Amino acid sequence: MSRFKFFEEEQVNIVDDHKTKLNKKAEPKISEPVLLKYRCEQTVATKLNNVITNHATTKREFHIKNIIDNGSLIVEVSLVDNIIKINPTHLSEAMDLFSSLDLIKCNVKVLVDQETGKIKKILNYSEVLNSWENFKALLKERYSFLRSSGAEIELKKFIYLAEAQIKDEKILIEDIHTKLFFDLFFDRYLVNLSEVYKPFTLGYNSQLFEGISVPLHISSEIVFEKPLFVELKKQSKIDVNEVDISTIKKKYDQKFQPIVGYKFSSYDFQYQVRQIINTELSLIEETDVFIMEEVKNNVEVIVDYKLRRIE
Incomplete structure (x- = not known):
């Protein structure tokens, strides 16, 4: 039985007329903006020797406005709630910095690539840059009391890395797509429904080992269908x-x-998604994501992510 209550009725076989519908490109049918609201809840846990060493929960609410402009899809994204709790608590201050940075990165107006459904261009990029400059100034003022050379170096490193990322639009877009909401919302279904069930390869950044990208070969299976979903x-x-x-x-x-003490054993990465797409409006209704990366029996990080459309 599906985990989604919406689809608790009996399974419907794939029929030719629905496949014909999926094979059509998502044509702009609206003249006014479509307003959407989503809530996301994420839990991330790291285990060493099967013992949880840190645990973080994040709750976010995004407001979305989809606009058709001369056949192009433009999306305005606003992050209106960003609630983070982390254990151990001594990591909270660092997490607050990254949370504040996300408020800059995640409030964007973007042009959608008509082939991939991903972000092609940030249309309010100058506003993002201005927000960063204001935040940087406040950050320097807030921590002007620092006397420890180590703490001062860490602050300068944070500012340097964030600035290098934000001041290159291409790198910023890549970073935005590493955030699960953006990776899920901006996808092929936005522009071509025929692509939603085809296999593809996803490059995923390791959560355990910085600088490592893991090629994931994704297979897609249609589980249930209804006329509009x-x-x-x-x-x-x-x-x-x-x-x-x-x-x-x-x-x-x-x-x-x-x-840990134990030697390296074997490496594995699992990525599982269950997703409901509204095929009439070309939008996500809900998604569950499970990600697990591990060096078997030694260290693992688990991500449980839930995305729901609330309006």
């Missing part, structure tokens, strides 16, 4: 020959083995 199940597999295991092992030896 389709439920999809997506699962991933990794090919170890495509993953830089030697670099991962070196990073593990430096970062985790001194704490």
Whole structure:
């Protein structure tokens, strides 16, 4: 039985006329903006030797405005609620900094790529830059009391890395897409419904090992269909020959083995998605995501993410 209550009725077989509908491009049918509201809840837990060492929960509400302008899809995104709780609590201040930074990155007006459904251009990029400059000035003023050279260096490093990211529009777009809401909302279904059930490869940034990108081969399966909705199940597999295991092992030896004690075993990455798409309006109704990255029996990070349209 599906986890989604909306689809608790009996499974419907795929029929030719619905596939014909999916094979049509998502044509602009609206002259006025479509207003949407989404809520997201994310839990991230890291385990060492099967013991949770840190745990964070995030709740966010996004307001979306979809606009058709001369055949192009423009989307305005506003992050209106951003609630984060983290344990251990000594990490809270650092998390607050990243949360404030997200308020700059996530309030954007973007042009959607008509082929991929991803973000092609940030139309209010100058506003984003101005917001960053104001935030940077406030940050320097807020921490002007710092006397410890170590703390001052960390602050300067944070500002340097954030600025390098924000002041390059291409890099900023890539970073925005690493956030699950943006990765899920801006996708192929926005521009071409025929693509939603086709396999694809996703490059996913490792949560355990900085600088490592993991190629995930995603297969999609249609689970349920109704006249206006389709439920999809997506699962991933990794090919170890495509993953830089030697670099991962070196990073593990430096970062985790001194704490865990045990030698590097084997690496795995799982990515599972269940998603309901409104095929009439080309929008997401709800999505559940499960991500697990691990060095087996030694260290793992688990992400549980739920996205729901509330209006």
